[in-house]
Amino acid sequence: MTTSSAPAPAPSTLLVVLNPNAGRKQGREQFMQRVQPALERSGTAFRLLETTSQGHAQSLFQDLVRQPSTPRNDTLRIVVLGGDGTVHEIVNGILRGLDAAPHGADDSRPRVEIAIFPIGTGNAIATSLGILTVEDALERLIAWNTIPLRVVKVSKCLHEGDGTVLSHSWKPHAYTVVVNSFGLHCATVHDSEGYRSMGNARFKVSALKNVLWLKQYEARLDLYGTVQRYDRTSHELVSAVDGSTVPQDEPSMVLAGPFTYLMLTKQASLEPGFTPTPFARTSDDWLDILAVQNVGRGQILQILGAAANNGQHVDNEHVEYYKAKVVELETLAPGRLCIDGEFMDVEAGPRGRVRLEVLPEDHQSQFFVCS
Numbered sequence: 001m002t003t004s005s006a007p008a009p010a011p012s013t014l015l016v017v018l019n020p021n022a023g024r025k026q027g028r029e030q031f032m033q034r035v036q037p038a039l040e041r042s043g044t045a046f047r048l049l050e051t052t053s054q055g056h057a058q059s060l061f062q063d064l065v066r067q068p069s070t071p072r073n074d075t076l077r078i079v080v081l082g083g084d085g086t087v088h089e090i091v092n093g094i095l096r097g098l099d100a101a102p103h104g105a106d107d108s109r110p111r112v113e114i115a116i117f118p119i120g121t122g123n124a125i126a127t128s129l130g131i132l133t134v135e136d137a138l139e140r141l142i143a144w145n146t147i148p149l150r151v152v153k154v155s156k157c158l159h160e161g162d163g164t165v166l167s168h169s170w171k172p173h174a175y176t177v178v179v180n181s182f183g184l185h186c187a188t189v190h191d192s193e194g195y196r197s198m199g200n201a202r203f204k205v206s207a208l209k210n211v212l213w214l215k216q217y218e219a220r221l222d223l224y225g226t227v228q229r230y231d232r233t234s235h236e237l238v239s240a241v242d243g244s245t246v247p248q249d250e251p252s253m254v255l256a257g258p259f260t261y262l263m264l265t266k267q268a269s270l271e272p273g274f275t276p277t278p279f280a281r282t283s284d285d286w287l288d289i290l291a292v293q294n295v296g297r298g299q300i301l302q303i304l305g306a307a308a309n310n311g312q313h314v315d316n317e318h319v320e321y322y323k324a325k326v327v328e329l330e331t332l333a334p335g336r337l338c339i340d341g342e343f344m345d346v347e348a349g350p351r352g353r354v355r356l357e358v359l360p361e362d363h364q365s366q367f368f369v370c371s
């Protein structure tokens with residue numbers, strides 16, 4: 001084993017990214033007691049990268065892919081001892097590094113394979129893949145069977161200096177692999193930072209506070225192209241709009257708001273038991289949309305309670321569930337979006353429009369996760 005935080009190592013080595021601050025801060029202990037012995041038993045050479053601060057994993061991987069010596073068609077194999085935030089940083093480091101690299105897109109396609117040890121707080125990706133314990137993760141590590149980890153690009157609308165919106169012009173802001181939200185969920189994650197020492201309970205405490213002072217969030221969500229919806233009668237996903245029947249630059253469906261709760265996800269569960277988008281799949285090219293428009297405290301508590309009971313809320317009459325590939329959000333007042341636990345301020349009106357789209361499979365870099 002070699003240990004380092006900088007410079008970034010050669011990509012052919014297995015990289016173990018350890019976030020000592022994730023979850024209940026058990027990463028180092030788990031690494032030494034379980035992961036390191038397993039890697040050494042199997043004779044796997046690896047390099048340990050222990051993160052020292054927020055943003056460290058992102059800058060490490062950004063630097064790694066920018067290095068001219070990095071073979072661009074190589075496979076990067078990464079073991080993560082951390083939560084979703086650590087995976088988010090790695091994905092963003094790699095993609096933003098490639099976005100900024102002076103290489104042509106054609107030869108800029110490292111394959112990235114990630115094995116996740118769920119030692120964060122929510123562990124949404126791992127939970128959605130049925131990886132609930134360190135033992136589960138060790139099994140996946142040894143087998144190393146991967147499936148695609150699809151990525152969502154979040155872009156901001158471009159406008160002129162005088163504020164004139166440039167239609168259909170977008171500036172990438174971030175890449176997400178777990179959840180994007182607006183309204184109650186975003187406020188809950190935002191306020192939960194203040195309760196981090198409580199572990200998983202921080203989300204419940206923060207959610208209750210935000211339900212007590214419940215707000216409705218004025219915005220519209222435009223869905224483009226083909227759209228599926230969950231049908232409460234047949235309990236199945238059915239076609240809502242055939243995208244080929246709608247002009248490309250026109251929304252196929254509009255949710256007018258105001259929203260109490262709006263979530264756009266790539267993972268079914270956000271933590272064990274809490275399954276807000278049960279039809280979301282880590283590997284498909286859909287963005288799952290859970291929309292609850294303009295409901296009161298009693299109704300949202302009922303919905304969240306059922307979502308925490310393995311996703312039973314989808315049969316609630318106030319819940320709308322869609323699958324789309326491209327969506328745009330426009331808020332009436334200045335607002336905030338939660339993108340994989342980070343926060344993005346959005347301006348009111350067309351200038352603040354945000355676009356979310358699942359990256360095509362052949363994008364610059366393909367991500368895979370041990371499953």
Ligand SMILES: Nc1ncnc2c1ncn2[C@@H]1O[C@H](COP(=O)(O)OP(=O)(O)OP(=O)(O)O)[C@@H](O)[C@H]1O
Binds near residue numbers: 020023024052086
């Ligand atoms: N050494 C460090 N000290 C403080 N913060 C760190 C350190 N290393 C990484 N971080 C930050 O810790 C934060 C939390 O990490 P992570 O998201 O992996 O865990 P979590 O929030 O407990 O889990 P989850 O995202 O699954 O709920 C991230 O914002 C990351 O940038």
